[in-house]
Amino acid sequence: MKRLFLQLVMIGFLVVSAKAQETVYPAPAQKETVYIVNATIHVGNGQVIENGTVKIANGKIAAVGAGNNAGSDGKVVDAKGQHVYPGLILPSSQLGLVEVPPVRATVDSRELGDINPSIRSIVAYNTDSKVINTLKSNGILLANVYPDGGIIPGSSTVVQLDAWNWEDAAYAMDNGIHYNMPSLLTRRGGGRGFGFGAAQPAGDPIKRALDDIEESKVFFREAKAYAAEATHAATNLKFEAVKGLFSKKQKLYIHCNIVKEILVAVDFVKEFGFDVVIVGGSDSWLVTDVLKQYNISVILGQMHDLPNMVDDDVDQPFKTPSILQKAGVLYAIGDEDGNTRSRNLAFNAGTAAAYGLTKEEALTAITLNAAKILGIADKTGSIEVGKDANIVISVGDILDMKSSVITAAFIQGRAVDLTDKHKQLKARYEHKYGIN
Secondary structure: OHHHHHHHHHHHHHHHHHHHOOOOOOOOOOOOEEEEEEEEEEOOOOOEEEEEEEEEEOOEEEEEEEOOOOOOOEEEEEOOOOEEEEOEEEEEEOOOOEOOOOOHHHEOOOOOOOEOOOOEHHHHOOOOOOOHHHHHOOOEEEEEEOOOOOOEOEEEEEEEOOOOOHHHHEEEEEEEEEEEOOOOOOOOOOOOOOOOOOOOOOOOHHHHHHHHHHHHHHHHHHHHHHHHOOOOOOOOHHHHHOHHHHOOOOEEEEEEOOHHHHHHHHHHHHHHOOOEEEEEOOOHHHOHHHHHHOOOEEEEOOOOOOOOOOOOOOOHHHHHHHHHHHHOOOEEEOOOOOOOOOOOHHHHHHHHHOOOOOHHHHHHOOOHHHHHHHOOOOOOOOOOOOOEOOEEEEOOOOOOOOOOOEEEEEEOOEEOOOOOHHHHHHHHHHHHOOOO
């Protein structure tokens, strides 16, 4: 009898636990045509269509234009008074690789060693991360996920944020190789990327950094010779991993901030002809002419931060996007925040809109520009016929933290669930205190 009682208690516990679990499942493929009508459509390329209609069929944008053009062959979503945007794109992130930064067991973003180009971030991407759904709730539908650690940590992959596993999530596989520029900044403590009062290794840090840079150049020279060979006596996995750089099928994402480091990045274009993207780029506003000359794009890092140098204007990070915009440099706004896993991307763009960009330019910086840099502009980044239906509907301005409320989102035409852990906890405690 006692044993039966324990079994019943255990079954009850499992039932309660199951009900307490998140019930957020990836949406099935689109079957029914959807018409979003009466909306203000922000195309993503600077164009705005008032009182427009978007037709979604077979996962694609089938039509977009002014007026209520809903057909009788599908579902109609009345978005009167609401705004329709392209799905936001997080251009540089460790989403799905890091869950709780201080807990080592939840961090799978790096390997040992300095040169690991054959490491692929996608195979470590965790589609069950509790963080992913919180980004969808803020309109972020795609992210470029990269590994970290060492000088050449591996390849990044663009993922869509509604998937059962990493194979389903992959949107643009192994689209780039990442390069962590050895720091050419000599100061100790303070500033971006340095702990306050952190001890530095013995020796000349600049010489050590330059030696590391030269070592990586030697690697690329050898890889170039390997790529030029028709056949190989033995397969070199590291050289194989960077072949796409020489054929321009991949981009080299160089993580750096100060002018000296950016100029070293230019050397990679000059010597190897790589398609280079600067990630971080705090000082990119100082070298816009060089960036434009060598066709180098920029993915700006966390904007809500202090400037890189002590003598910079305190609001320089907010002004940098408008300077790049006026100079004609292709750029995207990012949000590499280790605590929120970058859910505030849209609000970074909103800040830039208050410091020189128009709202449509700021939107483009987190949609179409990001898609161009990541090599996926033919599939997404704007609401145009033939592209994937990656679409967000918001009650207010998506760039405004106070008014933005995402009411619906579609990834490749699939209406995705916007439930997340934050909303569940809110509902839980509203229920507890009787305020729902």
